Amino acid sequence: xxxxxxxxxxxxxxxxxxxxxxxxxxxxxxxxxxxxxxxxxxxxxxxxxxxxxxxxxxxxxxxxxxxxxxxxxxxxxxxxxxxxxxxxxxxxxxxxxxxxxxxxxxxxxxxxxxx
Amino acid sequence: xxxxxxxxxxxxxxxxxxxxxxxxxxxxxxxxxxxxxxxxxxxxxxxxxxxxxxxxxxxxxxxxxxxxxxxxxxxxxxxxxxxxxxxxxxxxxxxxxxxxxxxxxxxxxxxxx
Numbered sequence: 001x002x003x004x005x006x007x008x009x010x011x012x013x014x015x016x017x018x019x020x021x022x023x024x025x026x027x028x029x030x031x032x033x034x035x036x037x038x039x040x041x042x043x044x045x046x047x048x049x050x051x052x053x054x055x056x057x058x059x060x061x062x063x064x065x066x067x068x069x070x071x072x073x074x075x076x077x078x079x080x081x082x083x084x085x086x087x088x089x090x091x092x093x094x095x096x097x098x099x100x101x102x103x104x105x106x107x108x109x110x111x112x113x114x115x
Numbered sequence: 116x117x118x119x120x121x122x123x124x125x126x127x128x129x130x131x132x133x134x135x136x137x138x139x140x141x142x143x144x145x146x147x148x149x150x151x152x153x154x155x156x157x158x159x160x161x162x163x164x165x166x167x168x169x170x171x172x173x174x175x176x177x178x179x180x181x182x183x184x185x186x187x188x189x190x191x192x193x194x195x196x197x198x199x200x201x202x203x204x205x206x207x208x209x210x211x212x213x214x215x216x217x218x219x220x221x222x223x224x225x226x227x228x
Binding site for chain 1: 149
């Protein structure tokens with residue numbers, strides 16, 4: 001039972017390069033999220049999706065794009081990486097439930113360094 | 116926008132000491148509340164959650180939390196910590212009619228053996 005899988009786990013980029021992080025979940029969850037984790041700042045929501053073909057902005061969306069072409073996948077793209085995007089990125093998913101009570105299930109994280 | 120405050124950024128305890136970590140949120144409507152734990156080098160895992168009913172909820176590994184609506188608080192407690200509880204703890208809130216989760220800045224717990 002894989003749950004939420006993120007690839008790659010580690011990546012080093014130079015400023016201005018582009019890359020895509022892939023998140024895949026096998027739990028048939030409707031909702032998917034991308035967070036970044038920085039020391040002392042907790043988790044901040046970048047973008048999220050409430051279903052296939054839909055995306056929405058979170059707290060810190062600038063410099064990122066996302067796509068959800070398939071229900072099980074949620075891609076996070078950096079078109080032109082900046083050092084400020086050095087962070088650990090977590091993908092999460094959760095099921096649609098009555099009262100929105102479903103908890104988030106997290107992937108293992110992707111550590112990105114931008115030089 | 117919703118905000119979640121965790122006032123204790125770093126807590127150091129000896130084994131068998133009692134733990135209480137504070138969490139306050141700003142939203143006045145109906146919310147669901149969560150505590151997550153992140154062990155070193157790992158992803159976040161759910162400790163417990165509250166969405167209705169008894170305001171005292173019990174989670175895994177002997178943790179519990181109490182929801183006090185009048186204080187907008189959801190504090191995490193454990194009567195006797197172990198070295199293996201060394202981790203970072205995050206409080207999270209989501210409003211029942213919205214899909215965003217808001218996280219606190221986290222509390223690092225260091226338990227000395």
